[in-house]
Amino acid sequence: MTRIATWNVNSIKAHLASTLAWVKTEKPDVLLLQEIKCLDDGFPRMEFEDLGYNVETVGQKTYNGVAVLSRYPMTVERRALPGAANEDEPARYIEALIEVPGETKKSRRHVLRAASIYLPNGNPSGSEKFAYKLAWMTRLIDRAKALLKEEEILVLGGDYNVCPTDGDVYDPEGWRDDALCRPESRARYRELLHLGYTDAIAARHPEPGNYTFWDYQAGAWSKDHGLRIDHLVLSPQAVDRLADCGIDKRPRGKEKPSDHVPVWCILEI
DNA sequence: ATGTCGCGTGAAACGCGA
Numbered sequence: 001m002t003r004i005a006t007w008n009v010n011s012i013k014a015h016l017a018s019t020l021a022w023v024k025t026e027k028p029d030v031l032l033l034q035e036i037k038c039l040d041d042g043f044p045r046m047e048f049e050d051l052g053y054n055v056e057t058v059g060q061k062t063y064n065g066v067a068v069l070s071r072y073p074m075t076v077e078r079r080a081l082p083g084a085a086n087e088d089e090p091a092r093y094i095e096a097l098i099e100v101p102g103e104t105k106k107s108r109r110h111v112l113r114a115a116s117i118y119l120p121n122g123n124p125s126g127s128e129k130f131a132y133k134l135a136w137m138t139r140l141i142d143r144a145k146a147l148l149k150e151e152e153i154l155v156l157g158g159d160y161n162v163c164p165t166d167g168d169v170y171d172p173e174g175w176r177d178d179a180l181c182r183p184e185s186r187a188r189y190r191e192l193l194h195l196g197y198t199d200a201i202a203a204r205h206p207e208p209g210n211y212t213f214w215d216y217q218a219g220a221w222s223k224d225h226g227l228r229i230d231h232l233v234l235s236p237q238a239v240d241r242l243a244d245c246g247i248d249k250r251p252r253g254k255e256k257p258s259d260h261v262p263v264w265c266i267l268e269i
Numbered sequence: 270a271t272g273t274c275g276c277g278t279g280a281a282a283c284g285c286g287a
Binding site: 010011013014035037061062063121123161215216217218219220256259 | 270272273274275276277285286287
């Protein structure tokens, strides 16, 4: 069994202690991080290596930044989404091949591909930022389409900044014009899934109100004013092996939390 | 409650992004 989780940590330095505490108890085999908000050299690499993880980052000063942590050997396949308009793009994508050991001496090792995705927020709707979000989603769809042909166990996990349905937001009317809920954003997310991918939480826990993010403002957490915007998107070969998945809301209630919580799945590998 | 964070700048309080 292989445990995979995604978590927007909202600065790995500011939330290092709580991230390490969660990793120690939950022991994910693969952890996809977003918004590390530091350069590669600034990532607290040794703290995770001491816990047995290999660490690969695509960092950036102040904003964004993604990482893949893996207990198994890993090679980085992409440090950016193909098709960038210019060279210095925000750090929002990293994709790795992970070698999961077989359970017996006879069984072959399994290759797992995993990407950590921090999709642009896109607010305000109708702005240049919104156009950039939609263009970025089109590039992600292109990448997902190409990867489908590999027929691999693939997890595209991350902060998608897309709330897929009205059941995934506490106040659909109030959020109607937000870039996270706009029909254009939702249509592209569906387009990604319709290639043949599965949103793990939507498939296994389709009831409304399974949020992954609560704003720091206005007592959103205490009022459960949340949104589901962090997703584990699985290839057909990954879904075949999906044993369980869930959202771990506990870290949001602790001291000095990230505004997002981990989303996890267990694959039979 | 117009209600919060984290970061960088630069030395305190502000602008930005979310």
